[in-house]
Amino acid sequence: MTGRTDHVDRELIEAAARVARTRCRGDDHTMAAAGRARDGRIITAVNAYHFTGGPCAELVLIGTAAAQGAYELDTVVAVGDRDRGVVPPCGRCRQVLLDYYPALRVIVGAGDRVRTVAIAIADLLPESYVWADHQLPADRTEPNGTD
Numbered sequence: 001m002t003g004r005t006d007h008v009d010r011e012l013i014e015a016a017a018r019v020a021r022t023r024c025r026g027d028d029h030t031m032a033a034a035g036r037a038r039d040g041r042i043i044t045a046v047n048a049y050h051f052t053g054g055p056c057a058e059l060v061l062i063g064t065a066a067a068q069g070a071y072e073l074d075t076v077v078a079v080g081d082r083d084r085g086v087v088p089p090c091g092r093c094r095q096v097l098l099d100y101y102p103a104l105r106v107i108v109g110a111g112d113r114v115r116t117v118a119i120a121i122a123d124l125l126p127e128s129y130v131w132a133d134h135q136l137p138a139d140r141t142e143p144n145g146t147d
Contacts, residue, residue, distance in 0.1 A: 008107060008116050009075050012036050013086060016079040019044045024081035031087065033057035033078045037070035058093040062100055074102075075116065077107035085110050 016034035024030055029046040033056075036042055045060040057078050065073055076097065080087045088108040089097060097104055109115045 009036060009077070011077060012042060012077050013079065013114070015042045015044055016077050017085075019046060019145060020060060020077055020079045020081045021083075030081045031057040031062040031078055032081070033076060035061050035065055035070075035073040035076040037065065038072040038074055039070070041068075041070060042080070043070055043073075047120050056090060058089050059096055073104060075105040075107065086114055 009081065012034045016032045019032035019034070023046050024032055026147040028049050030049055032044060032046040033046075034042055034044045043061060045057050045064045047060060048054040058076060061073075065071070077088060077091075078093075079089045086107060086109060089106060092139045097106070099120060106117045107114060108117055
């Protein structure tokens with residue numbers, strides 16, 4: 001069962017929608033993402049479409065957040081250009097978001113069905129692969145068991 005919260009960060013949705021309206025032009029940038037950092041800041045990004053599989057807006061958001069010193073995100077949302085509204089993360093983004101932020105909340109749904117998936121992004125990616133480097137026991141510092 002997917003975890004839900006009644007609180008939907010409308011300010012975050014509007015931040016992503018504003019970026020989608022003003023910065024997504026043509027085929028190179030068609031999606032915007034916004035994330036709320038633990039300190040309350042809103043960070044935004046756009047995708048970099050390329051036929052070789054350029055990064056989605058959510059993945060660009062991870063790098064943008066790190067570049068701004070925001071290493072912990074609480075909530076993310078992606079919004080499509082041309083007023084497409086909230087767009088759920090693709091499978092690749094779900095896996096990467098899970099690896100970086102296992103307790104992340106993600107805003108999904110459309111129109112009056114917009115909701116925040118809470119508890120863990122794993123709810124959007126059941127039976128997911130867990131990146132071993134992120135699951136090291138506390139007494140180990142290297143994935144191969146050496147210190």
